[in-house]
Amino acid sequence: MYTPVCIQDFETHAFKVLPKGTLDYYKSGAGQQLTLANNRTAFSKLRIRPRCLRNVRTRSLSTTVMGTKAALPFGIAPTAMQKLAHPDGELASARAAEKMGTIFILSTISTTSIEDVAAAAPNATKWFQLYIYKDREVTANLVKRAEISGFKAIVVTVDSPMFGIRRDDVRNNFKMPPHITLANFVGEKATSVSKRQSGSGIGNYVASLFDASLEWEDIRSLKKLTTLPIMVKGILTKEDALKAVEIGVSAIVVSNHGGRQIDSVPASIEVLPEIVKAVGSKVEIYFDGGVREAVDVFKALALGAKMVSLYLVSNYCKVFFISQVFMGRPILWGLAYNGEEGVTKVLKVLKSELENVMTIAGCRSISDIKPDMVVHESYYSRL
Numbered sequence: 001m002y003t004p005v006c007i008q009d010f011e012t013h014a015f016k017v018l019p020k021g022t023l024d025y026y027k028s029g030a031g032q033q034l035t036l037a038n039n040r041t042a043f044s045k046l047r048i049r050p051r052c053l054r055n056v057r058t059r060s061l062s063t064t065v066m067g068t069k070a071a072l073p074f075g076i077a078p079t080a081m082q083k084l085a086h087p088d089g090e091l092a093s094a095r096a097a098e099k100m101g102t103i104f105i106l107s108t109i110s111t112t113s114i115e116d117v118a119a120a121a122p123n124a125t126k127w128f129q130l131y132i133y134k135d136r137e138v139t140a141n142l143v144k145r146a147e148i149s150g151f152k153a154i155v156v157t158v159d160s161p162m163f164g165i166r167r168d169d170v171r172n173n174f175k176m177p178p179h180i181t182l183a184n185f186v187g188e189k190a191t192s193v194s195k196r197q198s199g200s201g202i203g204n205y206v207a208s209l210f211d212a213s214l215e216w217e218d219i220r221s222l223k224k225l226t227t228l229p230i231m232v233k234g235i236l237t238k239e240d241a242l243k244a245v246e247i248g249v250s251a252i253v254v255s256n257h258g259g260r261q262i263d264s265v266p267a268s269i270e271v272l273p274e275i276v277k278a279v280g281s282k283v284e285i286y287f288d289g290g291v292r293e294a295v296d297v298f299k300a301l302a303l304g305a306k307m308v309s310l311y312l313v314s315n316y317c318k319v320f321f322i323s324q325v326f327m328g329r330p331i332l333w334g335l336a337y338n339g340e341e342g343v344t345k346v347l348k349v350l351k352s353e354l355e356n357v358m359t360i361a362g363c364r365s366i367s368d369i370k371p372d373m374v375v376h377e378s379y380y381s382r383l
């Protein structure tokens, strides 16, 4: 079998083996796909400034997320309908996350139920991504089920009052194949959700069922439904980041939904410094969008780092840093390669790349990755 050595290799393989409708759904961005491309281009414009002779004989990639240790600073972003890539779908990716000691975020629109994922990967740190439905009973039920099943956080996606127009999905009249179900909606309410889905594209599903009337106060109400920490995913401005802090969320995911919502929003990595600067250490900040290599993880961690002066008198400074970077599509490419083993391989490739980059750059731990170790390319043209 073809042996991938980098995430690009997994992608090339997936492009060959996935059916056209699935591949187009997974890979597409909105509109002309400018933001999708820019999620990558923006990373390529950043330069790493390595440091030498720092005794990097022992290294650790571990980090702390919401008070819990994670073995890796990168995890699995929520992506819908993973059984389109492999029959084991979300079970495979959750198990791979468990094996590698990293975080797994399950999509509301999963093809495996909350309970089945929990049973398959009991020791993984699992978070549940929530789309808020017009029917608040459906929403409350999802939150309760995630809580009872041992998920450790609710990640509310706030960038999707309507879905971005992904042109290939429209051209393909993309629908879920009949042998696959939206597994969180089997049962009374679910039937109505699933039935509406069949025969209509995803844009129609979202328009008919997701709640476009959401406001910040709804996030406050959501907090009353659960004891789990609430995170908001899809923040792209400092104004919204500060609003999220004011409402009392536990974390913010800086994300442009993989370029799938508004074409021409900035790359996630372009937005990160503005948000870190505004929010500081008030809440945890995570990141996704365009991560395909360990150098991208390194760059995001560096730009997410912020020096915070704790005790001005003693001049003691602590560095707060973003503790997790998430990936969407690379996990789907891993699934398409070989289910659980494929996703594990994707995570392992990235892990060994990151160890390599950190070691050569003089970093023994994630907290050694400092803001001044990454600069924009214009830094050098000014010299």
Ligand SMILES: Cc1cc2nc3c(=O)[nH]c(=O)nc-3n(C[C@H](O)[C@H](O)[C@H](O)COP(=O)(O)O)c2cc1C
Binding pocket: 025, 026, 027, 039, 077, 078, 079, 080, 107, 108, 109, 129, 157, 233, 255, 256, 257, 258, 259, 260, 288, 289, 290, 291, 326, 327, 328, 329, 330
């Ligand atoms: C096929 C696909 C399905 C997705 N489904 C969801 C979803 O159900 N919920 C959600 O919040 N984000 C979803 N996303 C967005 C991802 O969580 C993440 O923000 C994005 O994929 C990150 O970009 P990357 O693919 O470049 O890593 C999806 C993305 C893709 C590509």
Ligand SMILES: CCCCCCC(=O)C(=O)O
Binding pocket: 080, 109, 197, 202, 205, 206, 257, 260
């Ligand atoms: C059938 C509902 C579609 C959900 C889509 C999930 C998603 O967020 C995406 O970007 O696609």
